[in-house]
Structures are given as C-alpha cells and as structure tokens.
Amino acid sequence: MSQNKIETDSESSRKVVFFSTRPYEKNVFTALLCERNKSLPPRIEATFFEHPLNPSTAASCKGFSDVVVFVNDNVNAETIDALKHADVEHIALRCAGFNNVDVNAATRAGISVSRVPAYSPETVAEHTLALILTLNRKTHKAYNRVREGNFNLAGLIGFTLHNKTVGVIGTGRIGKAVIRILLGFGCRVLCFDPIEDVSVKKMGAHYVSLDELFAMSAIVTLHCPLNEHSHHIINESSLAQMPDGVMLINTSRGGLVDNDAIIKGLKSRKIGYLGLDVYERESELFFVDHSQEIIQDDVFQRLTTFPNVLITGHQGFFTEEALEEIANTTIDNILSGSNRL
Ligand code: NAI
Numbered sequence: 001m002s003q004n005k006i007e008t009d010s011e012s013s014r015k016v017v018f019f020s021t022r023p024y025e026k027n028v029f030t031a032l033l034c035e036r037n038k039s040l041p042p043r044i045e046a047t048f049f050e051h052p053l054n055p056s057t058a059a060s061c062k063g064f065s066d067v068v069v070f071v072n073d074n075v076n077a078e079t080i081d082a083l084k085h086a087d088v089e090h091i092a093l094r095c096a097g098f099n100n101v102d103v104n105a106a107t108r109a110g111i112s113v114s115r116v117p118a119y120s121p122e123t124v125a126e127h128t129l130a131l132i133l134t135l136n137r138k139t140h141k142a143y144n145r146v147r148e149g150n151f152n153l154a155g156l157i158g159f160t161l162h163n164k165t166v167g168v169i170g171t172g173r174i175g176k177a178v179i180r181i182l183l184g185f186g187c188r189v190l191c192f193d194p195i196e197d198v199s200v201k202k203m204g205a206h207y208v209s210l211d212e213l214f215a216m217s218a219i220v221t222l223h224c225p226l227n228e229h230s231h232h233i234i235n236e237s238s239l240a241q242m243p244d245g246v247m248l249i250n251t252s253r254g255g256l257v258d259n260d261a262i263i264k265g266l267k268s269r270k271i272g273y274l275g276l277d278v279y280e281r282e283s284e285l286f287f288v289d290h291s292q293e294i295i296q297d298d299v300f301q302r303l304t305t306f307p308n309v310l311i312t313g314h315q316g317f318f319t320e321e322a323l324e325e326i327a328n329t330t331i332d333n334i335l336s337g338s339n340r341l
Pocket residue numbers: 096097098117118121124169170171172173174175192193194195223224225226229230251252253277278314315316317318
C-alpha cells in the first residue's frame with residue numbers, strides 16, 4: 001500500500017484522504033491544492049492512497065474528515081459503518097455515477113455524500129463515438145495491418161453512419177451530447193428516458209418506448225445510471241427485440257448489461273458489434289496493470305476473444321479537461337458543501 005501526503009501548516013485545515021488514486025489524478029489534485037492552499041483557510045491536507053476503499057480499508061480513515069472515492073471503491077453499508085466509527089464527515093465521489101455508494105446508509109450514519117454531477121459530458125460522448133466509429137470502420141485493425149505492410153481490405157468493410165437509426169437510452173447530460181454529435185452525422189435518433197426533455201425534441205431526436213427503440217435501432221447506446229430499474233436493461237429478451245447484427249455500446253455502467261445474454265448474442269450473431277467502456281465486475285480488473293497475471297474472470301476473457309468486440313478500461317472520462325474539472329468540483333464540494341446527494 002503506498003501513500004503520499006500534501007501537508008499544510010494551518011490549524012484550520014481539513015484532512016482529506018483519497019482512495020484508488022492513480023499518478024495522473026494525483027498530479028492534477030496536487031497542483032490544484034498547491035494553488036488553493038495559498039488562499040484563505042480552510043486549507044486541505046491531502047493523503048493519497050493507491051488502494052481502494054472497502055470494508056477492510058475503511059478503518060484507516062481515522063483522523064480524516066473527508067474521504068474521496070472513485071467509481072470502483074466499495075462504499076457499502078459495512079464500509080460506511082466503519083467510516084462512522086472513524087468519525088468521517090463526508091464522502092466525496094470524484095465521478096458522476098454513485099451506484100457504488102449506499103447513500104441511505106450514509107444518511108443514517110450522518111455522513112454527507114457529494115459527487116461531480118457534470119464534468120464535460122462531451123468527454124464521455126466523444127469516447128462513445130470513438131467506440132462506434134472504431135467498431136464500424138475497424139481502424140484498430142487497419143492500423144496493425146498497414147504497419148505490417150498488409151494493405152488487403154478484406155474484413156475491414158464498414159457501414160455509412162449517415163441515415164442510420166441510433167437508439168439512445170438516457171437523455172441526460174451525456175445522452176444529449178451523444179445525440180448532438182449523432183445528429184451532426186446525419187443519423188436518425190430515437191431515445192428513451194422516463195423523464196422526457198423538451199430540448200432533446202427540439203434538437204430533432206424522437207422519444208419512443210423502449211420496445212420501439214430496441215426494434216428500430218441499428219445502434220443502441222446506453223447513457224442512463226445504474227439503479228434497480230436499469231440493472232440488466234440489456235438482457236436476453238431486450239436483445240431478442242433488436243435487429244440482427246445490432247451494434248451495442250455501453251459507456252455508462254457495467255451492470256446495465258447481462259453478460260451471459262451478451263455472449264449468447266455475440267455467438268448467435270444477433271449482436272454484430274459490441275463496444276464497452278465499463279464491465280460489471282470491472283472493480284477487480286480496471287485501472288491496474290494485470291498483463292503479467294492470469295486473469296481469472298472467464299466472462300471478461302471470453303468477451304475479449306470476439307473479433308467484433310472492442311473494450312476500453314473505463315476511460316470515457318479520461319481527458320485533461322475532464323480531470324481538471326473533476327478536481328476543481330471535488331475540492332469545491334469539500335470546502336463549500338455543494339453537490340450533496
Ligand atoms: P444524468 O443524470 O445527466 O442523466 C441520466 C439520464 O438517465 C437522466 O435523464 C435520467 O432520467 C435517465 N434515466 C434514469 N433511469 C433511466 C432508465 N431506467 N432508462 C432510461 N433512462 C434513465 O447523467 P449523465 O451525466 O448523463 O451520466 C450518465 C451515466 O454515464 C452515469 O450515470 C454514469 O454511470 C456514466 N458515466 C460514465 C463515465 C465513463 O467514464 N465511462 C463517466 C461519467 C459518467
């Protein structure tokens with residue numbers, strides 16, 4: 001377990017511990033805190049841990065007022081109980097989704113929870129398009145072929161995105177950014193969201209039922225949060241409604257898709273293309289170099305064997321601009337109490 005510290009000389013500083021910190025994030029937060037700590041108190045005394053927060057590491061939060069976590073930290077009721085015993089006051093998520101936090105347990109424990117609701121939704125939207133375009137035009141395969149002097153185009157054929165029907169599930173900040181880009185490509189956009197947004201209609205997209213969206217979309221892309229209603233929204237019966245060869249994209253949360261159904265769909269060719277930036281059991285894999293290990297997750301390994309599957313390791317958020325916005329908002333949330341859930 002490694003740890004790094006930014007200390008302040010002020011007595012009125014907040015002691016903040018960061019979990020699951022990677023060097024690229026630590027650099028951004030450190031630079032920001034050096035600047036912020038030059039202004040009026042309260043200042044932030046930061047400790048960075050590389051390991052995740054979970055029930056067994058929560059006891060190490062004794063002496064810290066704020067705990068900063070990311071997408072795969074396990075902030076369940078047991079963790080929260082340990083945080084309460086450690087006198088932690090506030091959990092700050094440095095991400096938008098909060099499905100990994102038992103918010104009710106935190107409320108009962110008197111611990112506030114904040115998140116970064118919007119940090120450049122275009123960042124994730126652009127990654128979604130990167131997956132769609134790469135899967136379609138196979139630039140990842142062309143790159144390798146050309147480097148090896150192989151200019152044969154067999155197997156690289158794609159389809160023209162213009163005029164295709166795309167189904168967008170979830171028309172919040174990221175969904176809307178995706179719709180804007182897709183309309184720019186000349187796609188027909190169908191969408192589903194329990195709360196319809198008039199600005200989406202004005203852009204030229206059409207709200208339909210989920211069944212209609214599944215039946216009519218050549219591409220289905222997920223932009224809703226993971227909750228009890230959306231868990232495994234893509235399953236055997238929803239796949240059965242989709243056209244053969246559908247392209248399925250998930251840059252939202254792994255638990256939105258039933259992986260057994262997905263693998264069956266890939267084997268039967270119901271799914272023609274699969275692009276994932278998230279995976280249901282990603283907490284055991286993502287953000288860490290496992291290249292010298294034997295990966296034990298057979299479902300994940302099976303997914304990587306299909307020629308029409310492209311997986312990225314939860315990097316939809318990963319741009320310089322987004323990291324800076326995440327750091328700024330997280331520090332504001334700690335100092336000013338904003339963005340509480
Ligand atoms: P948002 O809160 O702005 O929008 C979510 C939308 O989904 C809302 O309009 C809501 O009404 C809708 N929704 C809720 N339940 C639904 C359901 N069952 N079916 C269809 N729509 C439903 O959230 P935002 O910022 O657009 O983010 C969406 C998701 O993207 C987040 O929950 C998070 O899981 C994921 N995300 C992924 C990132 C990555 O790096 N891959 C980075 C940031 C967010």
